[in-house]
Amino acid sequence: MAAEPLTDLSRCAVHTMTTKPWSLEQALAGYAKAGIPAITVWRQHLPAAGAEAAGRLIRASGLKVSALARGGFFPALDAGKRQAAIDDNRKALDEAAAIGAPMVILVCGAVPGLPLAEARKQIADGIAAVVPHAQALGVRLSIEPLHPIYAGDRSAVNTMAQARAICRQFDQVIPGAIPGEKSSDRKLVGIAADVYHIWWDEALEDELALAGHHGWLHGFHVCDWKTTQSDMLNDRGLMGEGCIPIRTIRGWAESAGFNGFNEIEIFSTTRWTGDQDAWLKTCLDAYRAHV
Amino acid sequence: MAAEPLTDLSRCAVHTMTTKPWSLEQALAGYAKAGIPAITVWRQHLPAAGAEAAGRLIRASGLKVSALARGGFFPALDAGKRQAAIDDNRKALDEAAAIGAPMVILVCGAVPGLPLAEARKQIADGIAAVVPHAQALGVRLSIEPLHPIYAGDRSAVNTMAQARAICRQFDQVIPGAIPGEKSSDRKLVGIAADVYHIWWDEALEDELALAGHHGWLHGFHVCDWKTTQSDMLNDRGLMGEGCIPIRTIRGWAESAGFNGFNEIEIFSTTRWTGDQDAWLKTCLDAYRAHV
Numbered sequence: 001m002a003a004e005p006l007t008d009l010s011r012c013a014v015h016t017m018t019t020k021p022w023s024l025e026q027a028l029a030g031y032a033k034a035g036i037p038a039i040t041v042w043r044q045h046l047p048a049a050g051a052e053a054a055g056r057l058i059r060a061s062g063l064k065v066s067a068l069a070r071g072g073f074f075p076a077l078d079a080g081k082r083q084a085a086i087d088d089n090r091k092a093l094d095e096a097a098a099i100g101a102p103m104v105i106l107v108c109g110a111v112p113g114l115p116l117a118e119a120r121k122q123i124a125d126g127i128a129a130v131v132p133h134a135q136a137l138g139v140r141l142s143i144e145p146l147h148p149i150y151a152g153d154r155s156a157v158n159t160m161a162q163a164r165a166i167c168r169q170f171d172q173v174i175p176g177a178i179p180g181e182k183s184s185d186r187k188l189v190g191i192a193a194d195v196y197h198i199w200w201d202e203a204l205e206d207e208l209a210l211a212g213h214h215g216w217l218h219g220f221h222v223c224d225w226k227t228t229q230s231d232m233l234n235d236r237g238l239m240g241e242g243c244i245p246i247r248t249i250r251g252w253a254e255s256a257g258f259n260g261f262n263e264i265e266i267f268s269t270t271r272w273t274g275d276q277d278a279w280l281k282t283c284l285d286a287y288r289a290h291v
Numbered sequence: 292m293a294a295e296p297l298t299d300l301s302r303c304a305v306h307t308m309t310t311k312p313w314s315l316e317q318a319l320a321g322y323a324k325a326g327i328p329a330i331t332v333w334r335q336h337l338p339a340a341g342a343e344a345a346g347r348l349i350r351a352s353g354l355k356v357s358a359l360a361r362g363g364f365f366p367a368l369d370a371g372k373r374q375a376a377i378d379d380n381r382k383a384l385d386e387a388a389a390i391g392a393p394m395v396i397l398v399c400g401a402v403p404g405l406p407l408a409e410a411r412k413q414i415a416d417g418i419a420a421v422v423p424h425a426q427a428l429g430v431r432l433s434i435e436p437l438h439p440i441y442a443g444d445r446s447a448v449n450t451m452a453q454a455r456a457i458c459r460q461f462d463q464v465i466p467g468a469i470p471g472e473k474s475s476d477r478k479l480v481g482i483a484a485d486v487y488h489i490w491w492d493e494a495l496e497d498e499l500a501l502a503g504h505h506g507w508l509h510g511f512h513v514c515d516w517k518t519t520q521s522d523m524l525n526d527r528g529l530m531g532e533g534c535i536p537i538r539t540i541r542g543w544a545e546s547a548g549f550n551g552f553n554e555i556e557i558f559s560t561t562r563w564t565g566d567q568d569a570w571l572k573t574c575l576d577a578y579r580a581h582v
Contacts, residue, residue: 112518112534116493148439151491152518152534158491200407200442200449227403227443229523243403243443 074126160207184257194221212256294542365417451498475548485512503547
């Protein structure tokens with residue numbers, strides 16, 4: 001059963017990559033003006049002045065931070081690169097803490113030529129290596145399963161079930177969680193569920209239920225899947241332009257206990273060329289109509 | 292463990308779509324000249340004179356027919372279109388029988404706006420409707436699970452496990468199979484496994500083993516997955532150009548009892564513009580080096 005329509009923007013967040021041409025300062029101003037309460041900050045949008053400075057800008061704007069995107073990319077063909085990835089993920093956690101992001105979204109990584117099974121092992125090892133730092137900072141690590149289209153070079157974690165298998169290896173609860181408290185996102189290592197990547201999975205309803213039950217359901221991202229895309233990465237659809245039953249899937253997430261932000265994350269070379277205020281308004285109209 | 296390298300072309304087949312610009316007659320001549328023993332005929336390459344005439348051409352060429360591509364596309368938003376699809380699949384079976392193809396490859400279908408679960412039900416219903424005709428003709432129905440990239444409009448069957456769930460609904464054995472005989476392709480409804488679509492699936496080795504065990508492993512298709520593709524359909528990679536561990540997967544299929552043709556199926560707008568004899572030679576070099 002689909003969820004009830006959303007009557008306001010109180011649970012809406014926007015990724016800075018959705019309005020890629022905007023600086024963080026422009027995005028904060030644009031989102032605030034549009035009545036959007038939260039922002040997911042991509043690291044490339046952190047200002048040259050650094051994450052502490054970004055934190056000050058964000059706090060001054062009044063917006064909440066839904067997440068920092070992105071960490072991950074753990075697998076590599078040599079140990080030096082794997083260590084560099086671990087170090088970079090620790091840095092991402094520091095940045096998340098500095099801007100008040102409750103989680104770092106993980107695009108876990110994959111390397112052509114490295115067997116997927118080995119990549120998955122390196123991903124779990126990489127997460128294990130940064131868990132203590134995440135725990136100390138109180139920042140969640142949120143695995144985003146990526147569509148199998150990206151299994152070659154972006155992520156060897158391509159289904160909710162695979163993300164779940166990794167989450168199960170960790171039992172840390174986020175600092176501050178009340179013992180015995182049942183919330184869908186209480187575990188330190190969990191999942192950012194993006195409809196673009198997982199909509200086709202026949203197990204999706206059950207997987208969301210399990211993720212919520214175990215405290216792994218950290219985030220929920222929306223856009224749409226167009227059956228023809230001019231680019232494998234940067235031609236995502238606006239909600240309603242494609243074939244994803246977004247409202248049905250949101251209903252499943254909410255049945256699983258999810259009550260966080262619905263994050264609008266749309267990579268679109270075409271949309272990035274136009275006026276970003278107008279594009280943002282288009283996104284919000286589609287959010288009300290289709291999410 | 293990867294399979295041993297192939298030392299000859301005795302198990303090599305080529306899809307007419309790999310050399311799309313060629314007519315059936317040109318393909319038969321070109322493949323025979325190159326020493327390829329078998330052809331998978333796409334229906335669009337059947338001559339205007341019809342399937343009986345195609346059968347005569349093929350028999351005169353000395354090539355075996357590995358399969359007819361393609362039937363399927365069962366789901367539709369209205370009953371009339373679903374019936375038309377069933378009728379068309381019966382016609383495809385007739386054509387397969389006429390050219391001596393042991394199987395019709397099924398691209399099962401999907402329709403934007405039709406829930407995937409409903410599409411899957413319509414696919415199973417459609418197959419059930421044509422099974423008696425297939426049984427009468429002795430032609431297999433071979434479900435090709437398609438990559439999730441095509442879940443929107445080409446197939447709601449996107450994994451080996453989903454194909455297996457449909458196969459399990461049918462217990463017909465191909466006419467002529469010896470009772471008690473154990474061959475990997477003895478069931479009337481089975482699977483055409485194409486590495487492009489299924490390489491990313493962590494269950495692949497087990498799924499191939501199960502398919503072989505149950506007599507569902509009808510076919511095996513090869514090409515490669517390039518991490519960047521200029522088109523979602525017609526920019527497939529030549530074996531060795533991408534990241535699929537093809538020889539490892541062939542080893543899994545052979546461990547499952549598969550000893551049929553390795554069918555080269557490459558859709559490539561770029562490759563179709565060049566000299567097709569040269570392109571075919573390139574395919575065969577890559578077949579020896581990477582399959």
